[in-house]
Amino acid sequence: MSIRTIVAIVFFSILAVFFVFTALMLSFGEPKKTEMDDYIIMHTQNETGTNSGVTTIVFDYRGFDTLGEATILFAAVSGVIMIFRRVKK
Amino acid sequence: MSEMSKIVRTLSNILFPFIMIFGLYVIAHGHLTPGGGFQGGAVAASGCILLLIAYGSTWASKKITDKHLTVFESIGALWFIAAAFLGLVMGGIFFLNSLVGTPVFGNIPPNGPAISDLNTGGVLPFMNFAVGLKVIAGLFAVVLVMAIASSVKEWKQ
Numbered sequence: 001m002s003i004r005t006i007v008a009i010v011f012f013s014i015l016a017v018f019f020v021f022t023a024l025m026l027s028f029g030e031p032k033k034t035e036m037d038d039y040i041i042m043h044t045q046n047e048t049g050t051n052s053g054v055t056t057i058v059f060d061y062r063g064f065d066t067l068g069e070a071t072i073l074f075a076a077v078s079g080v081i082m083i084f085r086r087v088k089k
Numbered sequence: 090m091s092e093m094s095k096i097v098r099t100l101s102n103i104l105f106p107f108i109m110i111f112g113l114y115v116i117a118h119g120h121l122t123p124g125g126g127f128q129g130g131a132v133a134a135s136g137c138i139l140l141l142i143a144y145g146s147t148w149a150s151k152k153i154t155d156k157h158l159t160v161f162e163s164i165g166a167l168w169f170i171a172a173a174f175l176g177l178v179m180g181g182i183f184f185l186n187s188l189v190g191t192p193v194f195g196n197i198p199p200n201g202p203a204i205s206d207l208n209t210g211g212v213l214p215f216m217n218f219a220v221g222l223k224v225i226a227g228l229f230a231v232v233l234v235m236a237i238a239s240s241v242k243e244w245k246q
Binding site for chain 1: 120122123127162166173183200201209220223227234237238
């Protein structure tokens, strides 16, 4: 067994221990801070008039984030069109 | 990229309207059901890409080029930012949903699980349409430009 294999085994076992302890520390299904969730669930229909809360968060409460996503899409399309453009001789 | 066989073309002719209608439905009902501008735009763009692949890029480049699609994408981006600035003008807050409560666009549904109308949500449907137009034009422009570039025969080295 070479030293490379031993180092790989030790590294991946330490990594696995970290992942297992991180997963055990989390409490699934019982979030500690629920103020923002409760506010959005209770006030979405009255404040914005929509029935889909996800769309409300994406476009209304976190509209700046969606503006950034649209900008990223615009930049990506601009880059692709710039790469594949016709070059006039 | 030349056109594919007659079977593929006929099947894509049949499937294209259904895909487009489903994509536009997801965009239009973005504030009522799961989905929205990004998802419905991706579905509708995949319908356009199906037609492009079935008929070939030489046929498609006669009908539409990336210059037209970049115009549509710019219109979508400007529309989205205009809907955001509408809140700044009407209420003083950027991205404020200022049309809620107005009689035409902002009907407020009853609280709880309820079936809602299309004319709810204030500016959210407009933002959904803007992002949908942007995603359709953007994704289709990317694939169209790549297809046209892959069909160039003469490579001047």
